[in-house]
Amino acid sequence: xxxxxxxxxxxVVGQSAIQxxxxxxxxxxxxATKAWLKSASAASNGSGFGVKSPSTVYWYPKHLPWIAFRxxxxxxxxxxxxxxxxxTSDYTNSDSLxxxxxxxxxxxxxxxxTIQVGRRDGTSQSVTDTVVDLLASTEYLFWLQIENGxxxxxxxxxxxxxxxxxxxxxxxxxxxxxxxxxxLWNCIxxxxxxxxxxxxxxxxxxxxxxxxxx
Numbered sequence: 001x002x003x004x005x006x007x008x009x010x011x012v013v014g015q016s017a018i019q020x021x022x023x024x025x026x027x028x029x030x031x032a033t034k035a036w037l038k039s040a041s042a043a044s045n046g047s048g049f050g051v052k053s054p055s056t057v058y059w060y061p062k063h064l065p066w067i068a069f070r071x072x073x074x075x076x077x078x079x080x081x082x083x084x085x086x087x088t089s090d091y092t093n094s095d096s097l098x099x100x101x102x103x104x105x106x107x108x109x110x111x112x113x114t115i116q117v118g119r120r121d122g123t124s125q126s127v128t129d130t131v132v133d134l135l136a137s138t139e140y141l142f143w144l145q146i147e148n149g150x151x152x153x154x155x156x157x158x159x160x161x162x163x164x165x166x167x168x169x170x171x172x173x174x175x176x177x178x179x180x181x182x183x184l185w186n187c188i189x190x191x192x193x194x195x196x197x198x199x200x201x202x203x204x205x206x207x208x209x210x211x212x213x214x
Contacts, residue, residue: 018052018053019054020050021048021188022040022047022049024037024038024039025038025040027200037201038198038199039198039200039201040197041189041191043194043195044191045194046093046190046191046192047190048093048188048189049188049190049191049197050189050201051204052184052185052187053184053185055184058184058206059183060180060183061086061102061146061178061179061180062179062180063208064146064147064149065145065206065207065208066143066146067144067205067206068141068142068204068205068206069140069142069203070142070160070201071187071199071202072138072139072140073134073135073136073137073140073200074136074197074199076198078108079109079191079192079193079195080108080134080192081109081192082104082107082188082189082199083097083098083101083103083104083186084103084104084142085101085118085185086101086144086183086184086185087099087101087102087103087185087186088101088177088182088184091186096125097119097120098120099122100121100122100177100178101120101177102117102118102119102144102146102177103118103144104116104117104118104142104144104155105117105118108192114133114134115133115134116128117153117168117173119173119177120175121177121178122178122181123175126174126175130155131166132157132159132166135159137161138162139161140158141156141157141158141160142155146176146177152169152173153176155168155170185204185206187199187201
């Protein structure tokens with residue numbers, strides 16, 4: 001199964017009910033090549049930004065799904081929590097990951113200095129450091145796939161601004177989402193200070209076939 005969303009929230013097959021956090025405005029770019037939506041939080045601690053799937057289940061870990069997001073940060077990524085990935089319930093402004101999940105997590109409150117691959121099995125959570133920083137004013141392509149019967153994770157982060165590609169593989173990853181849990185997707189975050197934060201969003205893609213980032 002595959003689902004694709006673009007920088008327009010309307011007239012997208014299967015994604016007409018995409019949900020948003022914060023205030024959504026035109027983020028610029030060329031609609032014919034790469035357009036952006038700008039999602040802005042309020043200037044209050046705990047306010048959210050980003051986009052997320054409707055309540056329709058798209059994938060199950062047992063089907064070995066992959067997901068990819070193209071986003072761009074704004075000038076301020078301090079005092080920040082974000083989660084881009086699979087989840088059975090929406091990420092909240094917390095250092096506890098939600099439900100069953102697997103994705104890219106960054107929490108300055110939890111002391112993360114770089115992006116983590118976070119996962120939770122409904123009870124306990126684990127993280128693996130990607131050693132990739134989330135920089136201001138930078139475009140990224142995030143990609144992650146669940147492999148080997150739901151036991152392993154293959155991931156990649158491309159800093160599109162610099163052209164730097166970082167890839168990783170986590171064999172026998174602890175606390176993976178349970179095989180029969182229906183997965184939604186989140187590409188959201190929260191400001192953890194009384195200062196508004198922005199995220200520019202271009203696209204989400206996902207499915208259950210091999211994929212990669214080049």
